[in-house]
Amino acid sequence: MTMGLSWQQGPLGGATVGRFLTPEPLPQRLLFAEPLRRRMRVKLAGEWIADSENVVLLHEPGRYPVAYFPIADIRPSVLTLEDRATRHRDLGDTAWFSASVGDRSAAHAAWQYTGLPDHANVLQDRVAFAWRAMDAFYEEDERIVGHAADAYHRIDIRQSSRHLVVRDGDRVIADTTHPLVLFESGFAPRWYVPREDIDEAALTPVEGRTFCPYKGLASYYDIGSHRKAAWSYPQAWSEVARISTLVSFEPDKIEVFLDSKRLALEPGQGVLPHGIDRGLDPDEMLERGNHPDRQRT
Known part of the structure; x- marks a missing residue:
């Protein structure tokens, strides 16, 4: 997943949540x-x-x-x-x-x-x-990896005490009062839950991984009949190491409640997943996540 100036809800992305303060409307497409x-x-x-x-x-x-x-x-x-x-x-x-x-x-x-x-x-x-x-x-x-780096892309991670609950019908999948919230340029906040607050028996690992040029290699989980309703970065890159092994849930595929309010996937948040670059071994990406002293440009 990636975004920035012209992707997702970025200012030139076509689905921005902000607006340019100009007297005349801007063209629909700005390069x-x-x-x-x-x-x-x-x-x-x-x-x-x-x-x-x-x-x-x-x-x-x-x-x-x-x-x-x-x-x-x-x-x-x-x-x-x-x-x-x-x-x-x-x-x-x-x-x-x-x-x-x-x-x-x-x-x-x-x-x-x-x-x-x-x-x-x-x-x-x-x-x-x-x-x-x-x-x-x-x-x-x-x-x-993935594409040329976007200088306008930024990630901030914050500890929270808000109450996050994930449900599949009557079954509670996750319940936590100490999630991490990841703010990423152009994206709605993503909430990550510690493993100890998750009913891991509800998570079924699925084949196939994608990678984010800013976070690393992602693994996915089915929850009941909900395909790829959750994901995790087993060894996130050093810049975002705090989310390693934590799990995030997709609010358009599973019920996610934050302080009793159900979350929804916001407009413009569809993701074009990355396959692995030519000649890039997934194990190489995981190894990169094991070295916190290796910083990216």
């Missing part, structure tokens, strides 16, 4: 581009194919941030123009490239806008790489 101000590199077939300190990050409504590299900072002869061409609703004609290193080739691996309007010329002569087509992306010497 925002800014310099990343971090060295970013791309790896394919074990070799660096792009290395730049001049990356531009594009925030587009309802999408994860995308990094655009100057053509001059991309290794020569790696990209080959394809016959494929598409058109972006705001940015115009789009050319696509395959990427090749040695015997390794990836189709639809990168794209470039070739018919940009004048107001978007900051993206002129820049190429973006398809995340799943590449082996890895790095900021300095640390691997970034």
Whole structure:
């Protein structure tokens, strides 16, 4: 799960809970581009194919941030123009490239806008790489997973004494007066419950895990007939280590009450789940959660 400037309920996300204080309504879609101000590199077939300190990050409504590299900072002869061409609703004609290193080739691996309007010329002569087509992306010497990091993304965790109860009909699944509440940019608060306050017999582990670029690898649970109604980060990354092993419950799938008021999933809170990046072992992510001294950029 991830959000920030243009995702979920962020100010450019399309379902924001706030508003810009302007006399005239803003366009329904606002795109925002800014310099990343971090060295970013791309790896394919074990070799660096792009290395730049001049990356531009594009925030587009309802999408994860995308990094655009100057053509001059991309290794020569790696990209080959394809016959494929598409058109972006705001940015115009789009050319696509395959990427090749040695015997390794990836189709639809990168794209470039070739018919940009004048107001978007900051993206002129820049190429973006398809995340799943590449082996890895790095900021300095640390691997970034999921997508380019959103500088507007923030997580705060607070201890609470509010009364949180989770029910499946007449059965009490969880009952606590000391939950942790996780506030994440663009998201409604998420409530995490200590294991000792949960009837763990009600939780059925399910196959399949997703990961959050900001929290780590998530495991899921069915509750009765409610599919994936709860989740947990067994070894959350160091920045959010306080929620490790705790369980959070999805209020649109199971009854969650906070101080006797039933919670509901807020508009714009649907999640586009991440699979694991190419070449990224789930055990590697769990190992990362075991090292609190390893900080992310």
